[in-house]
Amino acid sequence: MEEKAFNHQVNKGDRFEFGKNWKSYLNTLTDEKIEIAKQSLIEMLECEDLAGKTFLDVGSGSGLFSLAATRLGAFVYSFDFDPKSVKCTEFLKEQYCPQSEWIIEEGSILKKEYVYSLGKFLGGITPYRKFELRPGEC
């Protein structure tokens, strides 16, 4: 979605601007909070690390969990339809792991063309895929 159209929907009250909150949240981000996010992924996914795995973060918001997954060794692909959230996530990458392969972009899970462009789960190889999503096996 273009930033102009997004802002119009926010101004009309049709959309909540998550990105605005995430930006101020980032000012309070500490290593301890990143570690807590990392631990919560370890518990939820029942994995000690995500080495060799792809982590797709749909609606990545601030990018905190994407950062945590990066630290756990995953190849991370984040997207959010809110341009400000995308900027926050890019900022996180720049601050904490500028050299990583972490991909960040603007996109909506409700846009069929966009979702198709991401590829297929379960390792199907398609000509339009950007990468192969591998289901997590711990």
Ligand SMILES: C[S@@+](CC[C@H](N)C(=O)[O-])C[C@H]1O[C@@H](n2cnc3c(N)ncnc32)[C@H](O)[C@@H]1O
């Ligand atoms: C509650 S926040 C969660 C952020 C993050 N995943 C986390 O757990 O901290 C929801 C996020 O989803 C995004 N979002 C909502 N609808 C979306 C859509 N259709 N496609 C992509 N992102 C969307 C919002 O912009 C927001 O950043």
